[in-house]
Amino acid sequence: MGAPSPPTSFRPVVGAGGTPAAHTVVTELDRRGFTGNVVWVGGDEGVAAYSKPALSKEFLQGKLARDRISLPPPPTDHIRLRRLDRALCTRLDPEADRVLVDGTWIDFDALFVCTGMRARVPRPFAGLPGVHALRTFADAAAIRARLTGRPRTVVVGAGLIGSETAASLRTLGLPVELIASGALPMEDIVGRQLGEFCLDQHTAHGVVTRASTMVTALTCPSPGGPVTVEFDDGTGTRADLVVLGLGAVTSCDWLRDAGLDTSDGLRCDATLRTGRASVFAAGDIANWPHPVFGRRLRVEHWSNASAQARHAVESWLADLEGRERPVFADIPYFWSDQYGLKYQMAGHARGHDEVSVATTGPGGRPFVTYFREGRLVAAAGVNATRAVMRTKALIQSPATSSAASPSPHGMRETT
Ligand SMILES: Cc1cc2nc3c(=O)[nH]c(=O)nc-3n(C[C@H](O)[C@H](O)[C@H](O)COP(=O)(O)OP(=O)(O)OC[C@H]3O[C@@H](n4cnc5c(N)ncnc54)[C@H](O)[C@@H]3O)c2cc1C
Incomplete structure (x- = not known):
């Protein structure tokens, strides 16, 4: 008996998204010996794949430059890869299995939706000079560019990104105020005990934390001048730099008319297949029933994104090869580096x-x-x-x- 023939398909396979889930989909297709055409719609960032966790850590602290946080380009030993950089999927036609990319329809045999999330920026705070979210490389580069003037910084939001940003900027010796809507930083993620520990660490390192406080207004009367920050208790402060760590929203807009369930991310079954047989999801956007916890999860962590991407490819290959699709049961995991x-x-x-x-x-x-x-x-x-x-x-x-x-x-x- 000869060796099994490599998996292939007639129309292209499309990976939608940039780093890291879509990057892993493309890498995995090649690693698995898939021999067909792959179109990678890389999003609007227009930069090569990179490590997002490094943005709020080593990159912000100036320990690693852009080239040191890049991911290697996906191998092309088997696949024929067409990369569309600075390109967005804008519509999915699930009946015809085709996706609209910057005005051109692309037919597919399989679509991997890895369009992740974008920073949540309340409308009144959007576009204000001196006010930055932190989700992309461009965001991190813009914040870093402002650090030379040793700005007084206010970090709004004390989740993972807010807390890490405060720690990184304080490590550089900048004066930092951290505004937490809850009682403790990171409490929603790691619980009360570690939240208390995290608060103690910030205090010991000189970060001023305002707990149980909401920012009600940000104003910047003159570009380049200080930002006025107003709080819900009637007090306020001034900052040269404001970093928003207010969470993120799923990038599902382009799936609006596709008839898929996008009520909290893109809902899939336990094998990461969506309501459409040819469409799979992976990463921050994927909402799937976890067999161990007995409930639906959507996980916003780095290692989950690549693990799901590999799994989604395996699910699709299983379909292609007439095998049973496996269930995704990885246990969520994340890390955060501070001080x-x-x-x-x-x-x-x-x-x-x-x-x-x-x-x-x-x-x-x-x-x-x-x-x-x-x-x-x-x-x-x-x-x-x-x-x-x-x-x-x-x-x-x-x-x-x-x-x-x-x-x-x-x-x-x-x-
Ligand atoms: C600053 C920062 C620090 C982090 N630190 C940690 C950490 O320490 N530990 C940890 O576990 N996790 C961390 N994370 C979370 C981790 O980076 C995410 O879980 C991971 O990036 C999710 O990957 P993703 O591919 O699902 O989505 P995303 O990273 O959100 O990528 C989605 C991509 O899709 C593109 N896109 C969007 N819309 C479209 C469209 N319509 N068409 C095509 N492309 C589109 C976007 O441009 C983007 O490139 C951090 C995240 C950030 C931002």
Whole structure:
């Protein structure tokens, strides 16, 4: 019997989006020996693929230049690749399996939707001089360009990007105020215990944090002049630079008329296939039922985007080759680097009913384990890579219960 013939298709396969999910789709198609045409619609950024996590860390701190955060171009050993840079998908015609790219329809055998998210910028704050969101390379470059004047900086929003930005700018010695709408930075992501630790770190490093505070107005009377920041308690401050870390919205607009469910990202089945057999989704935009957590998730983390991209390709190849499509069951994971410390979390803590807190390392860094109905669902820690990674494996195992808490030193203290 000869070797199996490589997977191929008649019409092109289209990857929609830039970095990293679409980049991984293209890379994976080639790695899997796919021999057909691939069209990569790379989005409007007009730059080669790069590491987004580095933007708020090494790039902002000036430790890594643009060329050091680039991803290698996808291999083309098997695929015939047509890259469309500075190009956007503007419409999907699901009945005809074709996508409109800058006025031209492209027919496809498969479409991988990886159009991710864009920064949420409230309309009154958009386009104000001295006010920047941080989502793209252009955003990060614009912020970095302003740092030479050692600006007084206000960071609005204390989620992952806001907290990291505050830490990076403070590491450069800039005066930084961090505005948190909740009581603690990063609390929504890593929970109360790590949120308290994160606040202490900001304070110890000289960041002034205003908790439970909303920004009601930003005004910049003269371009190049200071920005006036008004708060909901009637007070205010002035800044030379304002960075908005107010979250992001999914880039689903172009799918509006396609008859697909885009109520929270693009809904897919457990194999990452959407309501249309030839359309798959991966990355921040994908909303899928997670078999371990028994609920739909949409995960906004770097490693999830590439893992889903590889999986979506596998799902499509399985269809092509008459195999059963596999379910995507990876455990969500993310990290964040601040002041030389690495925050990490694995799993999904929403709906937990028990928390176990241990402390590790100098100064008592919290390591928090979350359970739901006796089952381990998540863990988060600081400089605790091995314990967090062990948690990932334990969560995946159906036999895991509270008895198997992966605390770093075996200590358990239930709150
Ligand atoms: C500053 C920053 C720091 C981060 N740090 C971390 C971290 O430390 N750890 C972590 O786990 N995660 C981190 N993340 C999150 C991580 O980067 C995202 O989860 C990841 O980038 C998602 O990848 P994606 O490909 O799904 O979407 P995106 O990265 O949003 O990419 C989507 C791409 O699609 C393009 N696009 C949009 N619309 C269209 C269209 N209509 N047609 C074609 N293309 C389109 C866009 O231009 C973009 O290039 C960070 C994100 C940012 C912004």
